Amino acid sequence: MHKVFTIETQGPGLYEITREVEGFVAASRAEEALLTLFVRHTSASLAIQENADPDVRTDLAAFFHRLVPPSDDPAMGYIRHTSEGPDDMPAHIKAALLPVSLTIPIISGRMMLGTWQGIYLFEHRSSRHRREIVAVAR
Amino acid sequence: MHKVFTIETQGPGLYEITREVEGFVAASRAEEALLTLFVRHTSASLAIQENADPDVRTDLAAFFHRLVPPSDDPAMGYIRHTSEGPDDMPAHIKAALLPVSLTIPIISGRMMLGTWQGIYLFEHRSSRHRREIVAVAR
Amino acid sequence: MHKVFTIETQGPGLYEITREVEGFVAASRAEEALLTLFVRHTSASLAIQENADPDVRTDLAAFFHRLVPPSDDPAMGYIRHTSEGPDDMPAHIKAALLPVSLTIPIISGRMMLGTWQGIYLFEHRSSRHRREIVAVAR
Numbered sequence: 001m002h003k004v005f006t007i008e009t010q011g012p013g014l015y016e017i018t019r020e021v022e023g024f025v026a027a028s029r030a031e032e033a034l035l036t037l038f039v040r041h042t043s044a045s046l047a048i049q050e051n052a053d054p055d056v057r058t059d060l061a062a063f064f065h066r067l068v069p070p071s072d073d074p075a076m077g078y079i080r081h082t083s084e085g086p087d088d089m090p091a092h093i094k095a096a097l098l099p100v101s102l103t104i105p106i107i108s109g110r111m112m113l114g115t116w117q118g119i120y121l122f123e124h125r126s127s128r129h130r131r132e133i134v135a136v137a138r
Numbered sequence: 139m140h141k142v143f144t145i146e147t148q149g150p151g152l153y154e155i156t157r158e159v160e161g162f163v164a165a166s167r168a169e170e171a172l173l174t175l176f177v178r179h180t181s182a183s184l185a186i187q188e189n190a191d192p193d194v195r196t197d198l199a200a201f202f203h204r205l206v207p208p209s210d211d212p213a214m215g216y217i218r219h220t221s222e223g224p225d226d227m228p229a230h231i232k233a234a235l236l237p238v239s240l241t242i243p244i245i246s247g248r249m250m251l252g253t254w255q256g257i258y259l260f261e262h263r264s265s266r267h268r269r270e271i272v273a274v275a276r
Numbered sequence: 277m278h279k280v281f282t283i284e285t286q287g288p289g290l291y292e293i294t295r296e297v298e299g300f301v302a303a304s305r306a307e308e309a310l311l312t313l314f315v316r317h318t319s320a321s322l323a324i325q326e327n328a329d330p331d332v333r334t335d336l337a338a339f340f341h342r343l344v345p346p347s348d349d350p351a352m353g354y355i356r357h358t359s360e361g362p363d364d365m366p367a368h369i370k371a372a373l374l375p376v377s378l379t380i381p382i383i384s385g386r387m388m389l390g391t392w393q394g395i396y397l398f399e400h401r402s403s404r405h406r407r408e409i410v411a412v413a414r
Contacts, residue, residue: 040390
């Protein structure tokens with residue numbers, strides 16, 4: 001069983017999808033299985049992160065913005081792929097650094113997430129985007 | 139078939155679990171299958187790394203400590219999530235950068251690890267922790 | 277069904293394997309399944325990246341070369357594992373930062389890659405290497 005999730009993003013940061021994925025797992029009636037998530041883009045990622053303090057997500061996005069600044073930043077003067085905007089090549093780099101696929105065990109019908117683990121789409125582009133994540137329970 | 143491994147950690151660094159995982163794969167009697175590992179935390183990761191020279195693990199931990207310093211380091215002055223200690227938010231960042239899940243093919247009853255590949259839990263927190271990794275052979 | 281792909285590399289950078297993997301998926305006759313890729317090395321990685329502008333791959337390799345310079349660079353003075361050459365320990369670090377395994381859903385017999393997603397081996401070593409990637413459709 002599979003489902004394609006569509007997430008409308010409005011700028012960089014983490015968008016939680018834990019509830020939607022839990023709903024999919026419940027609907028799949030999978031008992032002992034694996035949940036696979038796959039993001040169909042090269043400028044957005046998946047993340048499993050703390051779902052308690054929202055500052056964690058802010059700090060995460062801030063760290064990655066500093067690690068991979070926009071390509072019009074002097075530190076990124078060696079970047080060639082600038083034609084799609086200063087946030088495009090950094091988005092590809094972040095998409096290499098962060099997961100494109102995740103596999104989560106399902107046991108007795110539930111994902112084995114830890115207490116503090118939430119599932120997120122991590123958007124790297126500045127403008128609005130429509131993102132697709134494929135979920136498979138199998 | 140699944141198993142939850144518990145690993146007691148005593149500070150940051152890599153803890154090898156290759157033998158334990160091999161034992162699980164043998165006990166599962168899986169012949170042609172996939173082994174999935176999933177760490178149930180947002181401040182520890184998985185890693186597959188060289189299992190020969192222990193300096194490799196020391197260097198790896200040192201690199202990540204420099205890439206993501208404690209939040210009381212001046213370079214991390216923008217960090218907001220500091221209430222759980224200076225090693226907490228860096229641990230979340232490292233947990234985003236490093237794998238939370240891994241999938242290793244099992245062929246003819248054995249994991250297809252390369253000659254130098256060992257499986258590790260990568261602890262990011264300073265104090266003692268009890269970590270859980272879910273293993274599934276399927 | 278599984279296959280081991282062998283890729284001859286000639287220095288650092290991204291080597292596209294999308295066509296070869298598509299051929300394997302077609303030959304497997306898998307309709308609703310998961311494709312798993314696993315690289316059997318600790319100094320090379322997998323990547324899913326933009327397959328349009330080749331500058332993206334050049335920029336990616338350049339970013340990682342700056343993030344993790346050779347171990348004879350003054351910035352890497354703390355590195356101990358230098359006996360296998362200045363490109364060896366940085367290769368292990370990049371192998372921790374980038375994926376060792378990837379899972380891609382197969383639906384109606386085709387991988388659910390997005391329009392711009394290509395599959396690559398990311399070589400981190402300077403000299404020629406023979407790399408193995410295990411593919412499983414299941």
